[in-house]
Amino acid sequence: MPSENSLDVLKRQFLCCYPLNLIDWKPLSNLTWEDQKLLIDCTHNNELNQKYPISSSYQLKFFKKLINHLEQSGVEIHDEIYEAFCNLNSQTTNDEKFSYKHYSLTYHDSVVTLKESKSFVADGTTGLCSWQASLALSDWLLHNTELVRGKSVIELGSGTGLCGFIVSKCCDAKHVILTDGSPKVIDILNTNRSLNFLPNTKDILSDDSKKCSILYLPWEECELVGTKKFDVVLAADVVYDSSEFDSLLGIIEHLFRLMENKVQMILAATVRNESTLRTFLDLLDSKEFIIEMQEAILEKRSYLFWDRSTPVQILKVTKNINLT
Numbered sequence: 001m002p003s004e005n006s007l008d009v010l011k012r013q014f015l016c017c018y019p020l021n022l023i024d025w026k027p028l029s030n031l032t033w034e035d036q037k038l039l040i041d042c043t044h045n046n047e048l049n050q051k052y053p054i055s056s057s058y059q060l061k062f063f064k065k066l067i068n069h070l071e072q073s074g075v076e077i078h079d080e081i082y083e084a085f086c087n088l089n090s091q092t093t094n095d096e097k098f099s100y101k102h103y104s105l106t107y108h109d110s111v112v113t114l115k116e117s118k119s120f121v122a123d124g125t126t127g128l129c130s131w132q133a134s135l136a137l138s139d140w141l142l143h144n145t146e147l148v149r150g151k152s153v154i155e156l157g158s159g160t161g162l163c164g165f166i167v168s169k170c171c172d173a174k175h176v177i178l179t180d181g182s183p184k185v186i187d188i189l190n191t192n193r194s195l196n197f198l199p200n201t202k203d204i205l206s207d208d209s210k211k212c213s214i215l216y217l218p219w220e221e222c223e224l225v226g227t228k229k230f231d232v233v234l235a236a237d238v239v240y241d242s243s244e245f246d247s248l249l250g251i252i253e254h255l256f257r258l259m260e261n262k263v264q265m266i267l268a269a270t271v272r273n274e275s276t277l278r279t280f281l282d283l284l285d286s287k288e289f290i291i292e293m294q295e296a297i298l299e300k301r302s303y304l305f306w307d308r309s310t311p312v313q314i315l316k317v318t319k320n321i322n323l324t
């Protein structure tokens, strides 16, 4: 019998489509008939998956792997597992463009449900799926909630909104503005906001949803920020294209100027290419920003599941207030 904890871990990994090669399948050896029923009920039959299904091709691969694993342990496989596998097999098509992912936290009741593209680049943008850096940044903020609790926060290049929604729902921020420069991303952000902050009447958005707004903000058009006030700037996986560095630096400088430097930025950068990141950090340095590397959250202390195969650096960026 797998422990309740290992079933809960598996459920959470399944619902956020955690890579199958990172799942620990060992506790699932020798599952009894009853255990297999518990497993199918908390994964495929889970009410979140029934209402907002995760990718059917992921589910298919998950059950294929599970069936192989159970067969190797010489266990009789539950009818409902075969049934789910066969149904998924007949439904799965390659043109499924969007599906859902459900990100739940170990210690918190909250779940963030997001509609996401299945491709890393879709409709000419990288913003329609969640990237590792936004999971790493969310995890870091969940361990450092004092930085955002009761504060106004603005996020640059929010993509599907994972980090901004987690900060809004689970870190007690006063207000979060999620921004992006792609109209397609703004559409998906609006969809995702309504998935996570349900209106309490037909026309009036609940108080929670008022805590979280969405703004079309291409970095080249700083003036669209208007006179908004904020204490913290967040950005995950925005440092990857050196042709965008001038505009990214421009918006960061603009935000710091607006707040007379009384603002902190937390930047999560996936280190795909060290020299690309170095170039951007040198640019920040040349404008007298102070950069402090933060300790990444160790896997065993993590509140979220994320793939650590490519390192993510968490950086605190500030300016000396006397420089205004």
Ligand SMILES: C[S@@+](CC[C@H](N)C(=O)[O-])C[C@H]1O[C@@H](n2cnc3c(N)ncnc32)[C@H](O)[C@@H]1O
Pocket (backbone or CB within 6 Å): 125, 126, 127, 128, 129, 130, 131, 132, 133, 134, 135, 156, 157, 158, 159, 160, 161, 162, 180, 181, 182, 185, 217, 218, 219, 220, 235, 236, 237, 238, 244, 247
């Ligand atoms: C790699 S995605 C990261 C999305 C999200 N932060 C995450 O980590 O999941 C980069 C995001 O930056 C946005 N972006 C890229 N260039 C931009 C620009 N010039 N102005 C505003 N947003 C931009 C993209 O639309 C996309 O949503």
